[in-house]
Amino acid sequence: MTSLILNGEQWTTAVNPTTRLSAALRESGGALDVKEGCLTGHCGACTILLDGQPVKSCLLVSGQAEGRSVISLKGLSTDPVATYLQESFSRAGAVQCGFCTPGMIIVATALVKASEVPLSRDDIRAGLVGNLCRCTGYHKIVTAVEEASYVHES
Amino acid sequence: MARYQRPETLRQALTQLHDNPNETVVMAGGTTIVPFLQPNDDETVLLDIGRIGELKNLICESEIIIGSAVTLKEFLTYARKQENPVLGALYEVASHIADPTIRGQATVGGNVARGGELATILLALDAEIIVESLDGGSRRIHLKDLLLDPGVTALGHPDDLLIAIVVHNQKYDYIHYDKFTKSHLASIPLASVAVAACDRDIRVALGSHRLFPERLSLVERRLVERDLTVPTGWGQLGGLVDAEVFALTDDSYHNHIIHVLLERALMGPPSEVNGQ
Structure with a gap:
């Protein structure tokens, strides 16, 4: 048994604690916004x-999350920074197939919140280096995060 | 599937390792273990030491002690505040390992144990590791003596656990680390080179070319009387580098990369002194 707080609510699962956390969240927790891509930690689609x-989350076993808070993109639905990022991604055309978007927005939200000044494009590229997108060429994603960062700081 | 245990104390972890040394796989961050877990493996016991407080030490006194379960991110946060040149050099290396999300999970101990980038610079800094087991107690081993052969280590007990990494907090005249990667700076390097010089004691370590980094002892001996802060000709030293490196790996592409990295490290401009 593994018990953790998923998107603010207590969640207990009977999956083996050595199951990948990404698989446990999707298959047992119904968190389909956690995408499984490479399963080797390169693509970042499973970021939580x-x-x-x-x-x-593909590099963690579910036992490692025991007693801890896990937030997927769904858990950020009322977060103002994540909500603004969702809109700026849409405006900038930073979403094409959408597979990488949950991981991108999770990382971008943490990035924007952690910075006390508006992020430069280099900062954003360095912060998102662990998230791959095969559609957009990154330029529009960086633009979307840059806009959200500027609005957040101002 | 594998079984999972997460001890709360070092004693519990050592006991588990002592009781099942051959079936137990130790993990803390899990970033290099989890991708290789097999769903039909019923024998392996995953021993998660990631939350053991005794393995989370970060001390900067006459020795720098880094607990094996300290994540790269925790180490970076600590090192940034210390204004210590040795920690500064380690910071530069750690800040370019993998990406920020992985640095939040991966541990210093894990990186060293698998011969990662930190192991290369720690080898040049003549670091030691502290290992402990129920039968053998706590012992120190020089990192350079850890790997005897591929897959054979100087750990005397099958239940030895890596507790911490220890680096002497001393003044260095020169610390340099460089790597060559296929794509961006955060990807796994094809080759890396670390050089540390202190009181005419010069150590050169080569990493990422084989399973575990190693020192270039012939080159070190030739360099003993050289002042690395004064640029001089490459000449004979380059030939010696090639001879020693060619004995380690016969891949000409790798050898060329290593040659260039070593030339840059040993002939580098004075501005690279102290890892600046």
């Missing part, structure tokens, strides 16, 4: 917030 820090 673990105790507030972005981590790749």
Whole structure:
């Protein structure tokens, strides 16, 4: 048994504690916004917030999350920064197939919140280096995060 | 599937390792273990040491002690505040390992244990590791003596657990680390080079070319009387580098990369002194 707080609510699952956290969240927790891509930690599609820090859930076993707070994109639905990022991604054309978007927005939200000044494009590229997008070419994603960062700081 | 245990104390972890040394796989961050878990493996016991407080030490006194379960992110946060040149050099290396999300999970101990980038610079800094087991107690081993052969280590007990990494907090005349990667700076390097010089004691370590980094002892001996802060000709030293590196790996592409990295490290401009 593994028990954790998923998107603010207590959640207990009977999956083996050595099951990948990404698989447990999708198959047992119904968190289909957690995407499984490469399963090697390269693509970042499975990124979640673990105790507030972005981590790749395919590189964790579910036992490692025992007693901790796990937030997927769905859990950020009322977060003002994530909501603004959702809109700026849409405006900038930063979403095409959408597979990478949950992980991108999770990391971008943490990035924008952690910075006390508006992020430069280099800062954003360095912060998103662990998230791959095969559609947009990144330029529009960086633009969307840059806009959200500027609005957040001002 | 594998079984999972998460001890709360070091004693519990050592006991589990002592009781099942061959079936137990130790993990803390899990970033290099989890991708290789097999669903039909019923024998392996995953021993998660990631939350053991005794393995989370970060001390900067006459020795720098880094607990094996300290994540790269925790280490970076600590090192940034210390204004210590040795920690500064380690910070530069750690800040370019993998990406920020992985640095939040991966641990210093994990990186060293698998011969990662930190192991290369720690080898040049002549670091030691502290290991402990129920039968053998706590011992120190020089990192350079850890790997005897691929897959053979100087750990005397099958239940030895890596507790911490220890670096002497001393003044260095020169610390340099460089790597060559295929794509961006955060990807796994094809080759890396670390050089540390202190009181005419010069250590050169080569990493990422084989399973575990190693020192270039012939080159080190030739360098003993050289002042690395004064640029001089490459000449004979380059030939010696090639001879020693060619004995380690016969891949000409790798050898060329290593040659260039070493030339840059040993002939570098004075501005690179102290890892600046």
